[in-house]
Amino acid sequence: xxxxxxxxxxxxxxxxxxxxxxEQDVIREMLEKIRSCGAIALATxxxxxxxxxxxxxxxxxxxxxxxAKGGVGDITGHIxxxxxxxxxxxxxxxxxxxxxxxxxxxxxxxxxxxxxxxxPILAAALRRGFVDTLVxxxxxxxxxxxxxxx
Numbered sequence: 001x002x003x004x005x006x007x008x009x010x011x012x013x014x015x016x017x018x019x020x021x022x023e024q025d026v027i028r029e030m031l032e033k034i035r036s037c038g039a040i041a042l043a044t045x046x047x048x049x050x051x052x053x054x055x056x057x058x059x060x061x062x063x064x065x066x067x068a069k070g071g072v073g074d075i076t077g078h079i080x081x082x083x084x085x086x087x088x089x090x091x092x093x094x095x096x097x098x099x100x101x102x103x104x105x106x107x108x109x110x111x112x113x114x115x116x117x118x119x120p121i122l123a124a125a126l127r128r129g130f131v132d133t134l135v136x137x138x139x140x141x142x143x144x145x146x147x148x149x150x
Contacts, residue, residue: 006030008096010056010077015093027096034098039108044125046073046117061091073121075100075111082120084128104130114140119147 008027012018021027034040045052052074053063069089070081077095079087086092086100103109111125112135122144125131136144 004030004033006034006097010052010096011058011091011094012096013058013094015090018094018096021096031098031102035102035105037106039110040103040106041110041112042075042103044073044075044111044113044118044121046121047071047079048117050074052077058091058094061089065089066091072124073118075121075125076103080121080124080128082124082127084124084126100128100130104128108132110135112136116140116143119143123147 008021008030012021022031047053047063047067050073056077057063066079066087066089069079069087071079071087071089072082073080076097078092078100079089081087109131110133111122111131113122114137116139119140122134122136122140126134126144126148
């Protein structure tokens with residue numbers, strides 16, 4: 001396997017600036033490279049204590065607003081509701097990266113995450129249907145099965 005660095009902010013300042021950002025040659029080429037991968041490994045976070053909430057949310061975005069709109073967590077900066085749908089919030093139109101639909105076309109999307117606080121976002125990602133391989137711990141797996149059955 002080869003690795004590459006994708007040095008870009010997670011979010012653009014606005015939906016309009018996201019469009020301009022994605023038109024840059026270096027960004028467009030890197031996103032095409034990601035889309036052409038046979039496998040991709042991802043992590044996820046909840047909206048209470050994740051690195052995204054702590055370090056990456058734009059100053060004009062309040063996590064309480066994301067939660068009020070139904071958000072349960074993020075996958076590569078995309079905020080999902082409990083059913084795996086993108087919430088209706090401007091932040092989802094500002095992500096610098098591949099879309100969840102792009103990820104669904106990759107042969108093996110590997111989601112690695114653990115912890116009981118991540119069960120709702122893990123369930124959301126699985127409901128969306130783009131995750132092929134889930135790597136987690138036993139306690140999270142059991143809680144996830146119980147959550148989905150409930």
